[in-house]
Amino acid sequence: MATAILTIDLDAIAANWRALDQMTASDCQTGAVVKADSYGLGAAKVAHALARAGARRFFVAAAEEGAEVRRALGSGPQICVFSGHMEGDTRLIADFDLTPMLNSIDQLTRHFESLGSHPFGIQLDTGMNRLGLEPVEWEAVASTAIAAGPELLMSHLACADEPEHPMNGAQLRAFRAMTDGTGLPRSLSATGGLLLGPDYHFELTRPGIGLYGGRPYENARPVVRLSLPVVQVREVEIGETVGYSNTWTAQHTSTIATVAAGYADGLPRTLSGKATLYAGRVPCPLVGRVSMDLITVDVSHLPEVPETLDILGIHQTPDDLADIGGTIGYEILTSLGNRYQRRYGGLSA
Incomplete structure:
Protein backbone atom coordinates (compact mmCIF):
# COMPACT_ATOMS: atom_id res chain seq x y z
CA MET A 1 0.00 0.00 0.00
CA ALA A 2 1.46 3.34 -1.08
CA THR A 3 -0.82 5.52 1.05
CA ALA A 4 0.38 6.89 4.37
CA ILE A 5 -1.66 6.42 7.54
CA LEU A 6 -2.39 9.31 9.87
CA THR A 7 -3.51 7.94 13.24
CA ILE A 8 -5.43 10.38 15.43
CA ASP A 9 -5.91 9.68 19.14
CA LEU A 10 -9.33 11.10 20.07
CA ASP A 11 -8.89 10.00 23.67
CA ALA A 12 -5.72 12.11 23.88
CA ILE A 13 -7.56 15.14 22.47
CA ALA A 14 -10.31 14.68 25.07
CA ALA A 15 -7.72 14.24 27.84
CA ASN A 16 -5.96 17.45 26.78
CA TRP A 17 -9.28 19.31 26.89
CA ARG A 18 -10.08 17.98 30.36
CA ALA A 19 -6.62 18.91 31.66
CA LEU A 20 -6.93 22.47 30.33
CA ASP A 21 -10.46 22.71 31.70
CA GLN A 22 -9.16 21.79 35.16
CA MET A 23 -6.73 24.73 35.07
CA THR A 24 -9.60 27.21 35.28
CA ALA A 25 -12.16 27.94 37.98
CA SER A 26 -15.46 26.08 38.06
CA ASP A 27 -17.32 29.20 36.91
CA CYS A 28 -15.11 29.54 33.82
CA GLN A 29 -16.35 27.58 30.82
CA THR A 30 -13.82 25.86 28.55
CA GLY A 31 -14.69 25.92 24.87
CA ALA A 32 -12.90 24.20 22.01
CA VAL A 33 -11.54 25.53 18.73
CA VAL A 34 -12.28 23.10 15.88
CA LYS A 35 -11.59 25.38 12.91
CA ALA A 36 -9.69 24.21 9.83
CA ASP A 37 -11.24 20.73 10.15
CA SER A 38 -9.98 20.55 13.73
CA TYR A 39 -6.48 21.53 12.62
CA GLY A 40 -6.62 18.91 9.88
CA LEU A 41 -7.65 16.02 12.13
CA GLY A 42 -11.35 15.71 11.25
CA ALA A 43 -13.80 18.18 12.76
CA ALA A 44 -16.78 15.82 12.97
CA LYS A 45 -15.01 13.10 14.95
CA VAL A 46 -12.98 15.53 17.06
CA ALA A 47 -16.03 17.61 17.97
CA HIS A 48 -17.88 14.43 19.01
CA ALA A 49 -14.98 13.42 21.25
CA LEU A 50 -14.80 16.87 22.82
CA ALA A 51 -18.55 16.99 23.37
CA ARG A 52 -18.34 13.64 25.17
CA ALA A 53 -15.56 15.10 27.32
CA GLY A 54 -17.80 18.00 28.30
CA ALA A 55 -17.24 20.80 25.78
CA ARG A 56 -20.39 22.78 25.05
CA ARG A 57 -19.11 25.73 23.03
CA PHE A 58 -17.15 25.30 19.82
CA PHE A 59 -15.35 27.85 17.65
CA VAL A 60 -14.84 27.76 13.88
CA ALA A 61 -13.40 30.23 11.39
CA ALA A 62 -16.24 30.37 8.87
CA ALA A 63 -19.95 29.65 8.70
CA GLU A 64 -19.40 26.74 6.33
CA GLU A 65 -17.21 25.08 8.95
CA GLY A 66 -19.89 25.75 11.54
CA ALA A 67 -22.49 23.99 9.42
CA GLU A 68 -20.28 20.89 9.23
CA VAL A 69 -19.79 20.83 12.99
CA ARG A 70 -23.52 21.31 13.56
CA ARG A 71 -24.30 18.36 11.28
CA ALA A 72 -21.92 16.27 13.38
CA LEU A 73 -23.11 17.39 16.81
CA GLY A 74 -26.79 18.04 16.26
CA SER A 75 -28.65 20.59 18.35
CA GLY A 76 -27.45 21.75 21.72
CA PRO A 77 -23.81 22.86 21.72
CA GLN A 78 -23.14 26.46 20.73
CA ILE A 79 -21.03 26.97 17.60
CA CYS A 80 -19.37 30.38 17.32
CA VAL A 81 -18.00 31.77 14.06
CA PHE A 82 -14.86 33.90 14.33
CA SER A 83 -15.34 35.61 10.95
CA GLY A 84 -18.71 36.93 12.09
CA HIS A 85 -21.69 37.53 9.86
CA MET A 86 -20.28 37.80 6.34
CA GLU A 87 -22.23 38.73 3.23
CA GLY A 88 -24.10 35.59 2.16
CA ASP A 89 -23.91 33.89 5.57
CA THR A 90 -27.42 34.71 6.79
CA ARG A 91 -29.07 31.46 5.70
CA LEU A 92 -26.26 29.29 7.10
CA ILE A 93 -26.30 31.14 10.41
CA ALA A 94 -30.05 30.73 10.74
CA ASP A 95 -30.41 27.20 9.41
CA PHE A 96 -27.53 25.76 11.45
CA ASP A 97 -28.03 27.87 14.57
CA LEU A 98 -24.57 29.43 14.48
CA THR A 99 -23.42 32.31 16.68
CA PRO A 100 -21.44 34.86 14.66
CA MET A 101 -18.79 36.84 16.50
CA LEU A 102 -19.48 40.23 14.89
CA ASN A 103 -16.31 42.10 13.98
CA SER A 104 -17.37 45.46 12.59
CA ILE A 105 -20.13 48.04 12.54
CA ASP A 106 -21.07 46.74 9.09
CA GLN A 107 -21.49 43.24 10.52
CA LEU A 108 -23.52 44.53 13.45
CA THR A 109 -25.83 46.31 11.00
CA ARG A 110 -26.11 43.26 8.74
CA HIS A 111 -26.91 40.97 11.64
CA PHE A 112 -29.48 43.22 13.30
CA GLU A 113 -31.24 43.89 10.00
CA SER A 114 -31.36 40.28 8.80
CA LEU A 115 -31.41 38.20 11.99
CA GLY A 116 -32.36 40.67 14.69
CA SER A 117 -33.32 38.12 17.36
CA HIS A 118 -30.65 35.55 16.55
CA PRO A 119 -27.81 35.04 19.10
CA PHE A 120 -24.51 36.76 18.40
CA GLY A 121 -21.25 37.70 20.05
CA ILE A 122 -18.90 40.61 19.49
CA GLN A 123 -15.18 40.56 18.85
CA LEU A 124 -13.09 43.51 20.04
CA ASP A 125 -9.65 44.57 18.85
CA THR A 126 -7.33 45.08 21.80
CA GLY A 127 -4.18 45.65 19.75
CA MET A 128 -3.70 42.72 17.39
CA ASN A 129 -5.16 44.75 14.52
CA ARG A 130 -6.70 41.77 12.81
CA LEU A 131 -10.36 41.23 13.72
CA GLY A 132 -12.82 43.13 15.88
CA LEU A 133 -14.14 46.56 16.70
CA GLU A 134 -11.47 49.07 17.62
CA PRO A 135 -11.90 51.03 20.88
CA VAL A 136 -13.27 54.14 19.20
CA GLU A 137 -15.77 52.08 17.20
CA TRP A 138 -16.83 50.15 20.28
CA GLU A 139 -17.35 53.36 22.23
CA ALA A 140 -19.69 54.58 19.49
CA VAL A 141 -21.91 51.48 19.43
CA ALA A 142 -21.40 49.82 22.82
CA SER A 143 -24.64 50.96 24.45
CA THR A 144 -26.76 49.82 21.50
CA ALA A 145 -24.85 46.56 21.07
CA ILE A 146 -24.97 45.69 24.76
CA ALA A 147 -28.70 46.39 24.90
CA ALA A 148 -29.15 43.80 22.13
CA GLY A 149 -27.75 41.14 24.45
CA PRO A 150 -24.60 39.61 22.93
CA GLU A 151 -23.76 36.12 24.15
CA LEU A 152 -20.06 36.91 24.49
CA LEU A 153 -17.51 39.70 24.24
CA MET A 154 -14.14 38.40 23.08
CA SER A 155 -10.71 39.44 21.95
CA HIS A 156 -7.52 37.59 21.02
CA LEU A 157 -3.99 37.79 22.38
CA ALA A 158 -1.15 38.36 19.92
CA CYS A 159 1.78 37.11 22.05
CA ALA A 160 0.29 34.65 24.53
CA ASP A 161 2.91 32.02 23.69
CA GLU A 162 5.51 34.42 25.17
CA PRO A 163 4.43 34.77 28.82
CA GLU A 164 6.73 37.71 29.59
CA HIS A 165 5.80 39.73 26.52
CA PRO A 166 4.46 43.17 27.49
CA MET A 167 1.75 42.90 24.84
CA ASN A 168 -0.13 40.42 27.03
CA GLY A 169 -0.59 42.88 29.86
CA ALA A 170 -1.36 45.71 27.46
CA GLN A 171 -4.13 43.71 25.79
CA LEU A 172 -5.52 42.59 29.14
CA ARG A 173 -5.79 46.20 30.27
CA ALA A 174 -7.36 47.24 26.97
CA PHE A 175 -9.89 44.41 27.16
CA ARG A 176 -10.86 45.34 30.69
CA ALA A 177 -11.19 48.99 29.72
CA MET A 178 -13.59 48.03 26.92
CA THR A 179 -15.64 45.44 28.83
CA ASP A 180 -15.59 46.06 32.59
CA GLY A 181 -19.03 46.93 33.83
CA THR A 182 -20.92 45.42 30.91
CA GLY A 183 -22.08 42.44 32.93
CA LEU A 184 -21.57 40.22 29.88
CA PRO A 185 -19.60 36.96 29.57
CA ARG A 186 -16.09 37.58 28.26
CA SER A 187 -13.30 35.58 26.60
CA LEU A 188 -9.73 36.69 25.95
CA SER A 189 -7.71 33.50 25.92
CA ALA A 190 -6.96 30.60 23.64
CA THR A 191 -4.43 27.99 24.79
CA GLY A 192 -1.59 30.41 25.48
CA GLY A 193 -3.75 32.87 27.36
CA LEU A 194 -5.28 30.10 29.45
CA LEU A 195 -1.76 29.14 30.54
CA LEU A 196 -1.03 32.74 31.58
CA GLY A 197 -3.28 32.29 34.60
CA PRO A 198 -6.60 33.36 36.12
CA ASP A 199 -6.33 37.05 35.24
CA TYR A 200 -6.75 36.05 31.60
CA HIS A 201 -9.54 33.49 32.00
CA PHE A 202 -12.71 35.59 32.47
CA GLU A 203 -15.89 33.55 31.88
CA LEU A 204 -14.68 31.45 28.94
CA THR A 205 -11.43 30.12 27.52
CA ARG A 206 -11.19 28.65 24.04
CA PRO A 207 -8.18 26.35 23.68
CA GLY A 208 -7.14 25.24 20.20
CA ILE A 209 -3.60 24.02 19.57
CA GLY A 210 -3.27 22.66 23.12
CA LEU A 211 -6.05 20.18 22.40
CA TYR A 212 -4.04 18.78 19.50
CA GLY A 213 -0.81 18.27 21.42
CA GLY A 214 0.93 21.52 20.51
CA ARG A 215 2.85 24.31 22.19
CA PRO A 216 2.66 26.26 24.35
CA TYR A 217 0.91 23.46 26.29
CA GLU A 218 4.04 21.47 27.04
CA ASN A 219 2.21 18.79 29.06
CA ALA A 220 -0.19 17.86 26.27
CA ARG A 221 -0.56 14.23 25.33
CA PRO A 222 0.63 13.44 21.77
CA VAL A 223 -2.29 13.23 19.37
Missing part, protein backbone atom coordinates in the same frame (compact mmCIF):
# COMPACT_ATOMS: atom_id res chain seq x y z
CA VAL A 224 -1.00 12.13 15.95
CA ARG A 225 1.16 9.46 14.38
CA LEU A 226 2.05 9.63 10.70
CA SER A 227 3.33 6.38 9.22
CA LEU A 228 4.76 6.57 5.70
CA PRO A 229 5.03 3.48 3.47
CA VAL A 230 8.36 2.36 2.07
CA VAL A 231 7.90 2.03 -1.69
CA GLN A 232 11.38 0.81 -2.64
CA VAL A 233 14.76 0.04 -1.09
CA ARG A 234 18.06 0.29 -2.96
CA GLU A 235 21.79 0.09 -2.34
CA VAL A 236 23.66 3.30 -3.16
CA GLU A 237 27.40 3.05 -3.70
CA ILE A 238 30.08 5.48 -2.53
CA GLY A 239 29.99 8.64 -4.63
CA GLU A 240 26.45 8.14 -5.93
CA THR A 241 23.85 10.83 -5.27
CA VAL A 242 20.21 10.74 -4.21
CA GLY A 243 17.34 12.97 -5.24
CA TYR A 244 16.94 16.26 -7.04
CA SER A 245 19.99 18.51 -7.49
CA ASN A 246 22.39 15.82 -6.17
CA THR A 247 22.28 17.35 -2.68
CA TRP A 248 23.27 14.11 -0.90
CA THR A 249 26.24 11.96 -1.82
CA ALA A 250 26.90 8.56 -0.28
CA GLN A 251 30.08 8.50 1.78
CA HIS A 252 29.82 4.73 2.17
CA THR A 253 27.64 2.03 0.67
CA SER A 254 24.17 2.92 1.91
CA THR A 255 20.70 1.43 2.03
CA ILE A 256 18.17 4.06 0.99
CA ALA A 257 14.41 3.71 1.43
CA THR A 258 12.14 5.66 -0.89
CA VAL A 259 9.09 6.70 1.12
CA ALA A 260 5.70 7.80 -0.18
CA ALA A 261 5.09 11.37 1.01
CA GLY A 262 6.30 14.79 0.00
CA TYR A 263 5.48 18.46 -0.08
CA ALA A 264 2.14 17.70 -1.76
CA ASP A 265 1.27 15.92 1.49
CA GLY A 266 2.29 18.74 3.80
CA LEU A 267 5.95 17.87 4.41
CA PRO A 268 7.70 21.18 3.69
CA ARG A 269 10.66 21.24 1.37
CA THR A 270 12.66 22.90 4.15
CA LEU A 271 12.90 19.47 5.79
CA SER A 272 15.27 18.40 3.00
CA GLY A 273 18.38 16.78 4.42
CA LYS A 274 17.36 17.70 7.99
CA ALA A 275 14.42 15.67 9.21
CA THR A 276 14.39 12.33 10.98
CA LEU A 277 12.01 9.41 10.57
CA TYR A 278 11.63 6.54 13.00
CA ALA A 279 11.61 2.78 12.68
CA GLY A 280 10.04 2.10 16.05
CA ARG A 281 12.42 3.92 18.38
CA VAL A 282 15.33 3.99 15.94
CA PRO A 283 15.99 7.34 14.17
CA CYS A 284 16.62 7.30 10.43
CA PRO A 285 17.81 10.47 8.67
CA LEU A 286 16.01 11.96 5.69
CA VAL A 287 18.61 12.42 2.95
CA GLY A 288 18.35 14.52 -0.19
CA ARG A 289 15.46 16.73 -1.22
CA VAL A 290 11.83 16.48 -0.25
CA SER A 291 10.00 16.15 -3.57
CA MET A 292 6.31 16.33 -4.39
CA ASP A 293 5.40 12.72 -3.59
CA LEU A 294 8.57 11.10 -2.23
CA ILE A 295 11.34 11.40 0.30
CA THR A 296 14.45 9.26 0.72
CA VAL A 297 15.69 7.93 4.04
CA ASP A 298 18.99 6.34 5.06
CA VAL A 299 18.15 2.98 6.69
CA SER A 300 21.62 1.48 6.43
CA HIS A 301 21.80 0.86 10.17
CA LEU A 302 18.58 -1.15 10.39
CA PRO A 303 18.83 -4.94 10.51
CA GLU A 304 15.60 -5.10 8.51
CA VAL A 305 13.74 -2.36 6.64
CA PRO A 306 10.15 -2.02 7.90
CA GLU A 307 7.11 -1.52 5.70
CA THR A 308 6.57 1.97 7.15
CA LEU A 309 8.57 4.72 8.82
CA ASP A 310 7.06 7.30 11.17
CA ILE A 311 7.68 11.02 10.72
CA LEU A 312 5.23 12.03 13.46
CA GLY A 313 4.46 10.19 16.67
CA ILE A 314 5.52 9.91 20.27
CA HIS A 315 9.18 10.37 19.31
CA GLN A 316 8.65 13.44 17.11
CA THR A 317 5.76 15.85 17.53
CA PRO A 318 4.46 18.36 14.98
CA ASP A 319 6.33 21.06 16.92
CA ASP A 320 9.56 19.06 16.74
CA LEU A 321 9.17 18.69 12.99
CA ALA A 322 8.27 22.35 12.66
CA ASP A 323 11.46 23.36 14.46
CA ILE A 324 13.47 21.40 11.91
CA GLY A 325 11.58 22.89 8.99
CA GLY A 326 11.58 26.48 10.22
CA THR A 327 7.83 26.80 10.75
CA ILE A 328 5.28 26.18 13.53
CA GLY A 329 3.36 23.12 14.64
CA TYR A 330 0.07 24.69 13.56
CA GLU A 331 1.28 24.73 9.96
CA ILE A 332 2.51 21.14 10.07
CA LEU A 333 -0.85 19.91 11.41
CA THR A 334 -3.09 21.92 9.12
CA SER A 335 -1.02 20.99 6.05
CA LEU A 336 -1.31 17.23 6.49
CA GLY A 337 -2.57 16.11 3.11
CA ASN A 338 -5.80 14.58 1.88
CA ARG A 339 -3.94 11.54 0.58
CA TYR A 340 -3.32 10.28 4.09
CA GLN A 341 -5.71 7.64 5.35
CA ARG A 342 -7.03 8.99 8.63
CA ARG A 343 -7.56 6.37 11.30
CA TYR A 344 -8.72 6.94 14.84
CA GLY A 345 -7.16 5.05 17.72
CA GLY A 346 -4.29 5.04 20.19
CA LEU A 347 -0.67 5.79 19.36
CA SER A 348 1.68 2.85 19.78
CA ALA A 349 5.24 3.22 21.01
